[in-house]
Amino acid sequence: MADVKVRRLRKSFGSTEVLHGLDLDIKDGQFVVLVGPSGCGKSTLLRMIAGLESISEGEIAINDRLVNNLPPAERDIAMVFQNYALYPHKTVAANMAFPLRMRKMESSVIEDRVSRAAEVLGLTEYLGRYPRALSGGQRQRVAMGRAIVRDPQVFLFDEPLSNLDAKLRIQMRAEIRELHQRLATTTIYVTHDQIEAMTMADQIVVMNSGNIEQIGAPLELYDRPANTFVAGFIGAPSMNFLDAVVSKNGSAAVANVLGAGLPIHEPDGLVDGQKITLGIRPEDTTLSGDGVQGEIMVVEPTGSETHLVIRSDGRDYVSIVRERQAFSPGQSVSISADPSKIHLFESDTGQRIN
The missing domain is CATH 3.40.50.300 (P-loop containing nucleotide triphosphate hydrolases)
Known part of the structure; x- marks a missing residue:
C-alpha cells in the first residue's frame, strides 16, 4: 500500500x-x-x-x-x-x-x-x-x-x-x-x-x-x-437553483424570489439588496406555505417517492414527495423549504456563502 x-x-x-x-x-x-x-x-x-x-x-x-x-x-x-x-x-x-x-x-x-x-x-x-x-x-x-x-x-x-x-x-x-x-x-x-x-x-x-x-x-x-x-x-435529481434578492429586517433575512419571500438563515456579511442564488435540493422542498408558486408539468411515481417537475416563470424545478398523494399535471402548488435546508451562493461567482 x-x-x-x-x-x-x-x-x-x-x-x-x-x-x-x-x-x-x-x-x-x-x-x-x-x-x-x-x-x-x-x-x-x-x-x-x-x-x-x-x-x-x-x-x-x-x-x-x-x-x-x-x-x-x-x-x-x-x-x-x-x-x-x-x-x-x-x-x-x-x-x-x-x-x-x-x-x-x-x-x-x-x-x-x-x-x-x-x-x-x-x-x-x-x-x-x-x-x-x-x-x-x-x-x-x-x-x-x-x-x-x-x-x-x-x-x-x-x-x-x-x-x-x-x-x-x-x-x-x-x-x-x-x-x-x-x-x-x-x-x-x-x-x-x-x-x-x-x-x-x-x-x-x-x-x-x-x-x-x-x-x-x-x-x-x-x-x-x-x-x-x-x-x-452531487445529488440526484440535481439541486434547484433560484435567483433571489436579500431583504433584511433587523435580525431576520428573507430571500425574495419569483414573488415569494423565503426565510433564510443570515450568514455573516449578507447585506440588504444583495443578489444571491438559492439552492434547494428536491428532497428538501415542501409544497405548502407561502412559497414560490408553480404548476405541475410532469408526475413521476417511483414507488417509494414521487418526483414532480414544477414550472414557475418559465423555469422547471424538481420536488420529491415521499408521502402518497394524488398529483396531476396542471395542478398549482407552492414550493418552499426549511431555512436550514436552503443553500446560499454568490450570484456572480457561484461560490458558497458561509
Missing part, C-alpha cells in the same frame, strides 16, 4: 491545456473517486498516475517516490479498464495469471495468487472457463482478479462499470467496495456517475474543465458544496 501525491500537475495536448496545475493528496489505504462530466480531465489524471500519459509539468509521487519518468511496469500499480481486455483464447485462470507469467514468477506462486484472488472474487468454479462463457459481471471480476494477483501498491479503476446494466452496476459497486475493505489497498476510481462516487468513496474529488472544484467526504460535499457546480453535480 502507498499514498499518492500530485503537485502542480499540468497536461497539455499541443497548445491546449487540459489539466491546470492540480494538487491532490491520497492517503495510504483510501478509496478516492475522481468524478466529473465528460471532458473534465479525470481519466487523463488517472492515466498520468498510471504512466500512460506524459506529464507536461508538475510531479507525481507514489509512496514518496517520484514516478514522473518511470514506465508503468515500474510504478507498482494495477489498472482495471472500462473494456475488460481479456484474452478470448485463454481461460479465466490463464487470464488472471498472465501478468505474473510475464514477470517470470514461479508456477507455485502464480497458482497460489490466482487461487486466492479467485476465492475473494467468487471465481473459483469459473477458472477453467473462457471469457465467452461468462457474463459481463463475471468478466469484470476476472479483470479485477488480474489486477489483484499483482498485489500492487495502488489500484486504478477507469470507469469499470460503464458497460454493465443498471442492476449489475449496483451489485458490482458493492463488490468493489467490499473488496477494498478486505484488501485495504489505496484505490483511485474514475467515474462520471455521482451515485457511484457517493456510495463507494472515502473521499470524492470533483473535477470540472481540468480543475479540482472540491475534495471531501461524500456527505460533506452533499451537505456543504463549495459552489453551484458541485451542488448541481
Whole structure:
C-alpha cells in the first residue's frame, strides 16, 4: 500500500491545456473517486498516475517516490479498464495469471495468487472457463482478479462499470467496495456517475474543465458544496437553483424570489439588496406555505417517492414527495423549504456563502 501525491500537475495536448496545475493528496489505504462530466480531465489524471500519459509539468509521487519518468511496469500499480481486455483464447485462470507469467514468477506462486484472488472474487468454479462463457459481471471480476494477483501498491479503476446494466452496476459497486475493505489497498476510481462516487468513496474529488472544484467526504460535499457546480453535480435529481434578492429586517433575512419571500438563515456579511442564488435540493422542498408558486408539468411515481417537475416563470424545478398523494399535471402548488435546508451562493461567482 502507498499514498499518492500530485503537485502542480499540468497536461497539455499541443497548445491546449487540459489539466491546470492540480494538487491532490491520497492517503495510504483510501478509496478516492475522481468524478466529473465528460471532458473534465479525470481519466487523463488517472492515466498520468498510471504512466500512460506524459506529464507536461508538475510531479507525481507514489509512496514518496517520484514516478514522473518511470514506465508503468515500474510504478507498482494495477489498472482495471472500462473494456475488460481479456484474452478470448485463454481461460479465466490463464487470464488472471498472465501478468505474473510475464514477470517470470514461479508456477507455485502464480497458482497460489490466482487461487486466492479467485476465492475473494467468487471465481473459483469459473477458472477453467473462457471469457465467452461468462457474463459481463463475471468478466469484470476476472479483470479485477488480474489486477489483484499483482498485489500492487495502488489500484486504478477507469470507469469499470460503464458497460454493465443498471442492476449489475449496483451489485458490482458493492463488490468493489467490499473488496477494498478486505484488501485495504489505496484505490483511485474514475467515474462520471455521482451515485457511484457517493456510495463507494472515502473521499470524492470533483473535477470540472481540468480543475479540482472540491475534495471531501461524500456527505460533506452533499451537505456543504463549495459552489453551484458541485451542488448541481452531487445529488440526484440535481439541486434547484433560484435567483433571489436579500431583504433584511433587523435580525431576520428573507430571500425574495419569483414573488415569494423565503426565510433564510443570515450568514455573516449578507447585506440588504444583495443578489444571491438559492439552492434547494428536491428532497428538501415542501409544497405548502407561502412559497414560490408553480404548476405541475410532469408526475413521476417511483414507488417509494414521487418526483414532480414544477414550472414557475418559465423555469422547471424538481420536488420529491415521499408521502402518497394524488398529483396531476396542471395542478398549482407552492414550493418552499426549511431555512436550514436552503443553500446560499454568490450570484456572480457561484461560490458558497458561509
